[in-house]
Amino acid sequence: MAARLLNKGTPAKEWFGVPPTGATVECAEYVFHKVRDGRFYEMNYLIDAQAVQRQLVA
Template sequence: MIDVYRRYLDCLNDRRWDDLGRFVADDVVYNGERIGLKGYRSMLESDTHAIPDLRFTAELLLADRGVVGCRLFFHCTPRHEFLGFEPTGGQVSFAEHVFYRFGDQKIAEVWSLIDKEAIREQLR
């Protein structure tokens, strides 16, 4: 699973949105809401539009029995509103703690928590 997950991160960082279905299930659930592959792709495209230099960097990565846990770290420059924050032109650094449940070698469910307070403090 970790190899599949690393290829998924490469897909995100390369902005290969048409390949996303190789890694994410058609009926993916994100934070308890069934948004499907189309909704998941739209969310990621929106994030990368708001932050063109957004890179998904795995700091900690663990896998066990169909679940991958990861601490993603971001150092980037928002250009448009992101998570309700208006950009200031400056760089921000923040973490996302995320768990993925896999089914049939694809991401079926995602639980994500982003450190919004870290972003807020840096945009003041």
């Protein structure tokens, strides 16, 4: 199973090595789940960490 999620939020603690600045961050996240017998048995996530860091320090 795959999904594209759109995330938006304001970090309240350090995230990606950047202390909280009050900046709001928006990013797409891609998730891939393998399902066996109706249960998730493997989950992988993909996010553009550099794009997030650029927004945090802007």
